[in-house]
Amino acid sequence: MNTLLKGKTILIMGVANKWSIAWGIAEACLDAGANLIFTYQGERNLSNLQKLTADLPNISLYKCDVTEDQDIIDLFHNIGNDYGTIHGIVHSIAFAKKEELEGAYYNTSREGYHLAQDISAYSLVAVSRHARPLMKDGGSILTLTYIGAERAVQNYNVMGVAKSALESSVRYLAADLGPENIRVNSISAGPIKTLAAQGVKGFGSILKVYEEKVPLRRAVTQREVGDTAVFLLSHMSRGITGENIHVDAGFHAMGLL
Ligand code: NAD
Secondary structure (H helix, E strand, C coil), rough: CCCCCCCCCCEEEEECCCHHHHHHHHHHHHHHCCEEEEEEECCCHHHHHHHHHCCCCCCCEECCCCCHHHHHHCCCCHHHHHHHCEEEEEEEHHHHCCCHCCHHHHHHHHHHHHHHHHHHHHHHHHHHCCCCCCCECEEEEEEEHHHCCCCCCCCCCCHHHHHCCCHHHHHHHHHHHHCCCCEEEEECCCCCCCHHHCCCHHHHHHHHHHHHHCCCCCCCHHHHHHHHHHHHHHHHHHCCCCCCCEEECCCHHHCCC
């Protein structure tokens, strides 16, 4: 337990189940004393979230499918009415069609390209725009990315390109929102076994490389990402914006493995 986020209200977007990185972040935020608000994409995620949060006091759950402008508008309208002010947002959302996450990148369809960009990158822009009026005391916006944004990673394909757009959006949003003391950063997480990750062909063999070759000789956990998220959401990181922090057991520092 610590008090890094005591008195702060944090919106967590992207818990699908207990393996989600967003859930690891939520647990770390709770241990740091935060008040949490969650969004869910659809009914299946709602029942998982209800089970996960059943014992937590004062938790609110709101539906938000980020492909729907009206969902995003309603979300921040309702949070404004119910809470007035928020201090942080965790955007832990991405999607690409399974068939786009294998083989050659040049086979990416126009529709698949647009869908991956819309859900995985544009959504951060729309969320930041509508959240801004509620961050009256300043704030911290955080998103999740992967090394496939910086390098060509086999099978990551269209998602790597969407993550590049996401990382660039972090820099542009940081420039826009900095004068209002709203910071925008990303965490580049190492591979973690989640629902989304299992859509990438050959995901199991990436994990094996981690165990054998990266500096820490292991994969990272949701909770390790969560602890870095608490840092980025807290006063401790008040001088940091437009940054991408790798929580990947050192993989990004290595050459070809
Ligand atoms: P996950 O499947 O648990 O979470 C992905 C979330 O995205 C789900 O909650 C899903 O409901 C949500 N989502 C998808 N489409 C949506 C939409 N239209 N509207 C609202 N929500 C939508 O998987 P995860 O691995 O925890 O992914 C979270 C984030 O972490 C993603 O951005 C992912 O790219 C990133 N990431 C994951 C890894 C990894 O290895 N697992 C590594 C680096 C970065």
